[in-house]
Amino acid sequence: MFALSGYEYLLGFLILCSLVPALALSASKVLRPSNRGPERRTTYESGMEPVGGAWIQFNIRYYMFALVFVVFDVETVFLYPWAVAFHKLGVLGFVEALIFIAILIVGLVYAWRKGALEWS
Amino acid sequence: MNLAEGIRFVCTILLSVMMIGAALGVVLFENIVYSAFTLAGVFMSIAGLYILLNADFVSAAQVLVYVGAVNVLILFAIMLVNKREDFKPVPRRWVRKGSAALVCAGVFALLATMVVKTSWPTDLSLVPPVSAVELIGEHFFSDYLLPFEIASILLLMALVGAIVIARRESIVGEETALVGETPPPVLELPERPREPVA
Numbered sequence: 668m669f670a671l672s673g674y675e676y677l678l679g680f681l682i683l684c685s686l687v688p689a690l691a692l693s694a695s696k697v698l699r700p701s702n703r704g705p706e707r708r709t710t711y712e713s714g715m716e717p718v719g720g721a722w723i724q725f726n727i728r729y730y731m732f733a734l735v736f737v738v739f740d741v742e743t744v745f746l747y748p749w750a751v752a753f754h755k756l757g758v759l760g761f762v763e764a765l766i767f768i769a770i771l772i773v774g775l776v777y778a779w780r781k782g783a784l785e786w787s
Numbered sequence: 788m789n790l791a792e793g794i795r796f797v798c799t800i801l802l803s804v805m806m807i808g809a810a811l812g813v814v815l816f817e818n819i820v821y822s823a824f825t826l827a828g829v830f831m832s833i834a835g836l837y838i839l840l841n842a843d844f845v846s847a848a849q850v851l852v853y854v855g856a857v858n859v860l861i862l863f864a865i866m867l868v869n870k871r872e873d874f875k876p877v878p879r880r881w882v883r884k885g886s887a888a889l890v891c892a893g894v895f896a897l898l899a900t901m902v903v904k905t906s907w908p909t910d911l912s913l914v915p916p917v918s919a920v921e922l923i924g925e926h927f928f929s930d931y932l933l934p935f936e937i938a939s940i941l942l943l944m945a946l947v948g949a950i951v952i953a954r955r956e957s958i959v960g961e962e963t964a965l966v967g968e969t970p971p972p973v974l975e976l977p978e979r980p981r982e983p984v985a
Contacts, residue, residue: 674838725866731953733863737856738946744848745927745938752924760928763936770939774946783950 731783735775742771798839806832819865827858844920 710717749756749764778784809828816822830853837846877883927935 677838724868725863727867727953730863730867731950733859734949734953735946737860738942738949740851740855741942742939744851745935747847747851748844748920748924748927750924751918751920752922752928755921755925756928763928763932767936767939770936770943771946774943777947778950781950781954783953 731778735778735783738774739771742768795839799836802832802835802839806836820862823858823862823865826861827854830854830858841914843918844923847920 745767746764749760753760806829809825809832812825813822813829816825830849834846834849834854837843837849
């Protein structure tokens with residue numbers, strides 16, 4: 668009755684996703700020159716010298732981005748059924764979803780105007 | 788047991804083992820950041836169990852809301868308050884362990900009685916023949932349109948409220964700095980200077 672039909676692609680993605688890091692790491696292990704200097708143990712920071720520890724208190728600014736992200740993430744949950752049932756809903760459903768998005772754009776504009784997305 | 792049931796059984800066992808392992812990681816890791824990441828593993832395993840139970844929309848919502856939103860907020864909260872605090876442990880080891888065990892056993896007993904006492908619907912005729920996501924979408928845009936639109940207003944209120952509260956925090960930080968106490972770490976989110984409307 669139920670053999671996870673329709674989830675073949677998900678399974679394929681899962682296998683592919685788990686293969687990518689394994690392949691990337693093993694390929695670099697094969698290709699890289701072996702060097703045992705002390706430089707090798709430092710963190711790679713885009714060519715910069717890493718300064719200080721990584722376990723620091725982050726700036727509160729990041730939290731605003733997280734909040735804005737969370738709201739639009741929850742919006743995605745509401746838009747997902749709309750996207751799946753799109754072909755049955757017609758123009759009216761499209762307009763209704765546009766209203767839904769427009770109300771949330773107001774929040775984005777508010778965040779923008781208040782400087783929550785600024786990085787001065 | 789045919790092939791479908793076998794696959795389902797193996798998947799359930801795998802996901803349950805993953806979930807229990809990750810949950811143990813949440814509790815046992817000393818580093819709270821590792822706990823937060825293993826919590827994401829717990830949420831993902833629960834999403835997999837939802838898929839096995841044919842609840843694909845709940846599973847998608849689980850991934851989006853719990854892994855995407857809740858866990859990200861937890862990680863951000865940890866990153867923002869990631870200070871080494873040297874709390875004094877409560878003296879006497881058995882008091883600590885005993886009280887923790889008591890609370891955990893109480894929660895477990897509560898949940899276990901709930902699971903046993905609830906009469907779960909096992910009637911398979913209740914399962915909709917088409918995809919649940921599609922049904923939810925159709926209901927959203929016909930008879931549940933108003934709640935759907937109100938949800939967007941609720942999200943808008945949440946966003947605006949979060950910004951207002953986060954900025955008020957910053958004002959409090961500035962005031963304490965003015966008084967001349969020890970200045971707090973960078974907490975300000977200053978209001979952008981308004982350009983005069985031409």
